[in-house]
Amino acid sequence: MKVGFVGLGKMGKPMALNLLKDGTELIVHSASTEAYEEFGNRGAMTVDSAAEVAAADVIFLCLPDGRIVREVLLGQGALLDQLRPGQIVVDTSTIDYATTIGMGKALGERGVAFLDAPVSGMESRAIAGTLTVMCGGERADFERVRPLLERMGNNILYLGGAGSGQLTKLINQLLFDINCAALAEILPMAVKMGLDAEKVGAVVNSGTGRSYASEFFVPRILAGDFDEGYPMQHAYKDLVSAAEIGARECIPMPVLAAATVSYQMALLQGCGGMGKGAMVRPFEHLNGVEFRSTAA
Numbered sequence: 360m361k362v363g364f365v366g367l368g369k370m371g372k373p374m375a376l377n378l379l380k381d382g383t384e385l386i387v388h389s390a391s392t393e394a395y396e397e398f399g400n401r402g403a404m405t406v407d408s409a410a411e412v413a414a415a416d417v418i419f420l421c422l423p424d425g426r427i428v429r430e431v432l433l434g435q436g437a438l439l440d441q442l443r444p445g446q447i448v449v450d451t452s453t454i455d456y457a458t459t460i461g462m463g464k465a466l467g468e469r470g471v472a473f474l475d476a477p478v479s480g481m482e483s484r485a486i487a488g489t490l491t492v493m494c495g496g497e498r499a500d501f502e503r504v505r506p507l508l509e510r511m512g513n514n515i516l517y518l519g520g521a522g523s524g525q526l527t528k529l530i531n532q533l534l535f536d537i538n539c540a541a542l543a544e545i546l547p548m549a550v551k552m553g554l555d556a557e558k559v560g561a562v563v564n565s566g567t568g569r570s571y572a573s574e575f576f577v578p579r580i581l582a583g584d585f586d587e588g589y590p591m592q593h594a595y596k597d598l599v600s601a602a603e604i605g606a607r608e609c610i611p612m613p614v615l616a617a618a619t620v621s622y623q624m625a626l627l628q629g630c631g632g633m634g635k636g637a638m639v640r641p642f643e644h645l646n647g648v649e650f651r652s653t654a655a
Contacts, residue, residue: 363415371421444470495523588634
């Protein structure tokens with residue numbers, strides 16, 4: 360089976376490299392050619408356009424947002440124009456539900472199968488091949504590509520029809536976003552009230568306030584390190600997608616709405632290129648304190 364991969368960014372590159380471990384015939388394309396030499400040295404074919412990846416039987420996408428997914432699949436010189444019945448497109452990008460449904464419909468009209476398969480886990484888990492992969496689409500198509508997915512992740516979940524993977528990923532991301540916003544709001548209060556930041560961080564990460572967000576971000580906030588984690592300017596699309604679903608389906612989400620304001624404050628203060636831990640910075644500014652260790 361010949362496999363294609365479009366998008367060799369922070370997550371896509373290690374995911375694609377893991378596909379090469381068992382000698383898979385791999386074709387790759389990326390807007391940035393920085394990784395091409397490494398892939399070429401390991402036996403992969405590198406091509407100049409996404410349309411050339413259409414030679415593969417199964418094609419993975421790992422792209423920043425829905426606009427780019429649409430452009431690759433449906434834009435000028437699009438991949439869709441080169442696809443043939445019986446192929447499978449697996450989109451591991453995190454995009455909005457409506458775009459996912461639209462892409463699936465467009466591919467289905469050409470007889471091309473589609474799976475939405477967003478992943479959960481940061482770059483370190485992508486490198487280790489221990490991502491969680493959430494899949495939506497036809498069960499038979501999922502079973503066909505499952506051996507490939509198992510090279511990228513160790514928790515592969517089939518969740519139902521088209522769009523189910525993206526919806527499940529969205530729910531997970533929103534809970535994570537709320538956790539990050541809560542940390543951003545509350546941690547500066549601790550310092551303003553005279554508490555020691557390091558000791559508060561130790562209590563949070565050993566007590567009932569602990570979460571994956573706190574375990575990842577509290578040490579980094581203490582160290583003043585805001586560069587790790589997915590950039591907020593890209594992750595903001597999850598909050599937009601949730602707001603659209605909430606409005607369309609009349610689903611009240613007041614806690615999420617409040618967390619979104621914290622996110623927006625950080626974006627407006629120029630923190631878009633930083634990880635979600637930087638959401639603490641507007642609250643530090645408002646309170647006139649910093650949640651840092653003595654060493655930092």
